[in-house]
């Protein structure tokens with residue numbers, strides 16, 4: 015808008031003023047609403063969002079092209095059905111009014127045209143039948159179109175989310191845009207929602223226009239025609255001006271009611287399978303019940319209904335009365351007209367006009383109420399594509415690993431130069447000014463107490479995150495200069511927090527091989543190396559077991575489950591629980607599968623044996639060490655022994671800082687943090703001798719107790 019325009023025109027465009035924040039408490043909810051500023055004329059929300067519409071238009075066109083490509087005929091049928099549904103109410107009104115007029119003439123004893131009666135009846139029958147036919151077609155072809163659209167956009171969404179790096183995926187804005195269709199294929203899906211909202215919008219407008227034309231034509235002979243039309247339109251506009259729908263605001267709803275939150279938490283404790291064992295063992299049921307009762311008493315009559323319901327309830331009664339009175343204005347007008355010129359009124363005309371008036375009011379109300387989503391409508395289409403257009407937060411380099419003329423035969427060189435790191439959204443440094451150099455082929459062990467930053471360090475190796483300060487170098491080049499896929503292919507990182515994938519155990523392991531084409535022998539070899547062979551062999555379905563199968567079956571019954579249903583439900587594959595150690599062996603097997611590909615130059619294992627018994631731990635380390643050739647190897651461990659003694663370098667972490675580095679002998683001699691940790695563990699395993707000195711099981715000084 016020009017500055018002149020801004021000065022003289024009343025500001026009907028709320029975006030020109032920053033919105034005002036209004037906070038209120040409704041039941042258990044704390045609501046913060048954004049109130050648009052400036053003079054607000056009814057219906058102006060439509061204009062305020064024109065800019066948004068303009069921005070989203072290219073996405074809308076792209077969407078139409080995509081849908082057309084999915085089924086040109088289906089789209090045409092869909093549009094035709096939509097057009098019919100827009101005009102059907104008016105056509106139906108027209109013939110209803112004809113029919114009513116003929117009937118009225120006959121009732122009043124006038125000799126009316128029987129042809130007209132017949133024609134009106136036949137037309138009415140035809141319209142109703144045709145509408146039913148169109149409905150049937152619409153249901154049938156809509157279902158096919160909906161299915162295709164949902165699958166197409168679910169695949170697009172999956173492709174986009176797979177491409178995201180961790181910081182991007184953790185970004186709240188990205189999270190909010192993750193399409194629900196991605197996660198529940200049976201849910202309606204955003205793309206279909208966008209299309210149906212558009213259909214509703216367009217058909218409402220066409221319906222409104224056609225009904226207005228009908229009304230104007232019908233009112234031609236009426237003395238109060240224009241006033242009647244004005245009254246029909248006035249109601250929804252007036253409501254739009256005085257009655258604010260909650261969803262017409264931007265609002266944030268939160269619940270800070272301590273009693274409600276406590277009740278919710280206690281309720282989860284009561285039914286969740288996750289806590290059942292502990293609750294039974296702790297004998298906590300009684301406590302939970304009494305705490306729930308206390309919270310319930312304290313909550314009292316504070317409503318915990320959904321916010322939308324409470325918003326409706328709390329509307330002032332004056333508003334309700336005014337709204338109802340205004341909607342009745344057309345009938346008052348008929349009263350006045352019946353006094354002034356009764357001959358111009360007939361019961362048929364009145365009935366039809368009243369029906370049309372109400373229908374038009376609903377139409378306008380729907381359009382006005384939905385006016386914010388007029389912009390959202392187009393934004394919906396934009397959101398469908400926005401994920402695929404979002405850039406990752408970590409920018410890739412273009413150097414292919416291994417960098418040319420760099421000898422990687424012995425392994426990968428990793429260097430940290432003054433690296434500090436805080437997790438996104440946190441202030442606290444998980445790593446603070448860390449510097450070290452791991453030469454190709456070295457065996458490094460990282461030690462330190464819980465929370466000292468060991469795992470965080472390894473998360474920077476394969477660029478799950480970038481350092482906040484400092485630099486990581488791989489083979490003398492900044493990590494950020496490499497193409498990530500190639501670099502990550504050369505690393506095998508066995509993390510601490512692994513979760514089995516919801517696919518078969520065979521696939522869980524085979525997915526480790528970069529080609530994904532592992533033979534049965536290769537999978538068996540990997541599970542033997544990872545120590546998972548024995549437990550997998552004991553499972554009824556062995557390698558075909560799915561630990562966490564996706565179960566979509568649902569059983570609906572009244573009172574008692576029919577035995578046949580129970581049998582069928584029992585036959586559905588149930589989740590299989592495995593122990594922490596077994597899960598660790600499974601993850602290790604995948605790493606061995608990965609190592610068998612022959613491309614790995616860096617092997618990192620973050621506490622790979624934390625859940626294993628000593629024998630299994632020994633075997634696991636032996637297997638991992640057998641893979642050392644041509645690789646730099648990094649182990650994180652809490653246990654001191656064979657591994658730390660034979661490490662080329664030990665990195666000792668404390669509070670995010672690298673406090674010591676060197677060999678076992680060097681660090682023991684330094685008598686610093688490493689020495690302290692070593693001694694604490696050694697003492698725990700030693701037995702007090704008669705004179706109070708600590709000795710090992712064999713009576714010797716405690717040293718090589720582990721492995």
Ligand SMILES: Nc1ncnc2c1ncn2[C@@H]1O[C@H](COP(=O)(O)OP(=O)(O)OP(=O)(O)O)[C@@H](O)[C@H]1O
Nearest residue numbers: 437440444462463464465466467468469470471510
């Ligand atoms: N995802 C995360 N977001 C925010 N902070 C984190 C995250 N993961 C770890 N931290 C914090 O970073 C610090 C270092 O954690 P890290 O997991 O690296 O320690 P660790 O030495 O591996 O511990 P442990 O021996 O228990 O595995 C801790 O203070 C931890 O709370």
